[in-house]
Amino acid sequence: MTNPPGPDVVVVGAGFAGLTVARALTALGHDVVVLEGRDRVGGRSYTTTVAGVPVDLGATFVGPTQTEVLALAAELGCTTVPTHNVGKNLIRWRGRVRSYRSTIPRLSILELLDVSRIQWRFERLAKQVPLGAPWTAPTAHRLDHETVEGWLRSVHAGKSTRDLMAIMTRVTWGCEPNEVSMLHAVHYIKAAGGIGTMLDVKGGAQQDRFPDGTQQIALRMAEALGDRVRLDSVVERIEHDGSGVTVHTATGAVTARAVVVAVPPAHRAAIAFEPGLPTGYAELAKNWPLGNLSKAYAAYETPFWRTAGQSGEALSDDGSVFITFDVSPGDGGPGVLLGFTDARSFDPLEPQERRARALECFAGLFGEAARNPVDYVDHRWSAEAFAPGGPTAAVPPGSWTTYGRRLREPVDGIFWTGTETADEWTGFLDGAVRSGHRAAAEVAGYLATN
Ligand SMILES: Cc1cc2nc3c(=O)[nH]c(=O)nc-3n(C[C@H](O)[C@H](O)[C@H](O)COP(=O)(O)OP(=O)(O)OC[C@H]3O[C@@H](n4cnc5c(N)ncnc54)[C@H](O)[C@@H]3O)c2cc1C
Incomplete structure (x- = not known):
């Protein structure tokens, strides 16, 4: 050669x-x-339309510290708009829908204290894990042989904290907390600048989006x-x-x-x-699976939830849709709701059933009007014929410390x-x-x- x-x-x-x-x-x-x-x-970036509005079936959002993709987009003339974040957020929790502002939903004082405690412990662990070489952390072996679920139980996280962390795990890696390595979780979140930066809209990874996809x-x-x-x-x-x-x-x-x-x-x-x-490369590929996350979009004549003082942002502990955002082009219409859906319960369903389940969830949060969209589309990354899966790798226990060195070594x-x-x-x-x-x-x- x-x-x-x-x-x-x-x-x-x-x-x-x-x-x-x-x-x-x-x-x-x-x-x-x-x-x-x-x-x-x-x-994993793939744009289609719903009611004529461009929507992303894969990656949608960008944040202010994501400077490399923002610079690339600017060079290519692709502009962003702020994610709609005006009004009250909703949470459907334990059978009740309540409203709240900011990223942390309205829970009881004890529940909120527990969330803060766990977040603090998480960030403290992150300090010990070096970016790019997490296997060299003094605690690497222990953290890598524990799942997020196992760690949460070991620090006596309450049920609400565990359920909120499960929502984070599903949307971040497309998997359940008992499937992902704690070392991976800590390293990944550190690479995003911390839990707040990763989950927030204002100042965080969801701050802006590209109106053309x-x-x-x-x-x-x-x-x-x-x-x-x-x-x-x-x-x-x-x-x-x-x-x-x-x-x-x-x-x-x-x-x-x-x-x-x-x-x-x-x-x-x-x-x-x-x-x-050489040894380790083939094993790495077999032990670095992608998670699965799906999306549903429903379009309405107008973003009617805005007139009710709602932001369109919601969290739910029940049903197929567990997070929503308003990605409407403006106040005048069409109104577009984005729902992240749990691939495990959603993906095996037939198209009509998926649509019914997603609309059921939107209606449970935003009212009966959400049951009758003018257009609807969903996408299952697990069902892609070629190169299926996403959003990203859901790295299981043991993989980082056993194969991590091979990830990018030429x-x-x-x-x-x-x-x-x-x-x-x-x-x-x-x-x-x-x-x-x-x-x-x-x-x-x-x-x-x-
Ligand atoms: C539902 C979902 C929501 C997401 N939301 C966001 C978000 O809001 N913000 C964000 O920043 N990121 C988000 N992401 C993640 C983001 O999409 C990915 O991080 C990013 O697109 C990965 O780019 P990549 O080039 O590394 O890999 P990919 O985009 O996976 O590119 C790999 C390419 O290789 C091709 N390929 C694979 N095998 C072969 C082969 N044997 N021969 C030839 N070609 C091959 C594939 O077809 C693919 O085109 C999301 C992803 C999903 C799925």
Whole structure:
């Protein structure tokens, strides 16, 4: 494979990470080909419409400290609007609907004290866990062999705190608290700047959104890359020998000096490496599963909840929809409610039943008018035919301390990127962009010396 014809670099995957790598390397004068398995770019960013309004089936929100994705969006002319956050939030808790303001819902004083206590203990643990290398923390082994649920019980968290943490776990990793490693949870939340920054609207990760959807950012990156991006190209096999790589799809092969694998760790398992990778790489891919989270959008003639003084933001401990947001384009209509739905109970249902369950939840929170939308759409990431799952990896106990070192360590001209490999805002669009810049710098250094 010496002096191969073809591009300098093949990038596998045209999500935010892969496109960022391709863009950065192209800007440095390198010849790049991006092979994407789907018939579209964007990966876990995928925009459709409901009642003619663009809505995101995957990533939606951005926050002020997510500076890399904001800079990229600004460069590409993609603007944000503030997330609607005016009025009272609602919580359906223990069979009653109540209103509250701010991020922490209205619970009893004792319950609120317990939430603060647990949050404080969580943040204290985070101080000991270094970003990018959580396995080196003095407490790493203990934390990694405990689940979030196990830890909550060990510190005697009350039932309401545990239920609130379960909602956080479902929306953050798409899994239950007894499925995710405590080391992963602490590291992930630290990478997002803390629990408050991760969950808040004002000043936090939900502060703003893109009125035309997040996928437009990927589409604009891909447009500038032109025919370097090849869709419907599932990478099945990568041959490597230290002097070059050959990347195989069902329809052909591309030979290059290096390859950047920009797919979630779990999807690396579907690619055969020849010769096989050193110990730990294949095991990592098998032990870094993606969670599952789904979304439902209902559109109405107007955002009628706003006239009732409600923000459209809600939390629920009952039913398929457990968090809602108002993503309407304005006061005049249409009104659009976004509901995060629990994949475990929602995804196996038939389309009509899913719609009925989602509308039932919206009506339980915002009143009977929510039962009759003018349009409705939902999306199940677990049901994607290719590269299923999301929002991000739900890393189980033991994986970080056993395989974590392999997450992004290059092998023989094979480099790794994707939001799961980021130090800051891992799991988010911002982490994907950051990881793309990191990988592009690594590859540029490699090309300069090999
Ligand atoms: C429901 C949901 C809600 C979310 N909400 C937010 C949010 O509000 N804010 C936020 O910042 N983030 C959010 N996220 C997370 C965000 O979408 C991801 O962090 C980000 O899109 C990951 O980008 P990536 O490039 O790392 O990976 P991906 O987007 O997964 O890109 C990987 C690409 O590789 C392709 N691929 C996989 N295997 C192969 C193969 N063998 N050959 C060729 N191509 C392959 C895939 O098709 C995909 O296009 C959400 C995600 C979901 C699913």
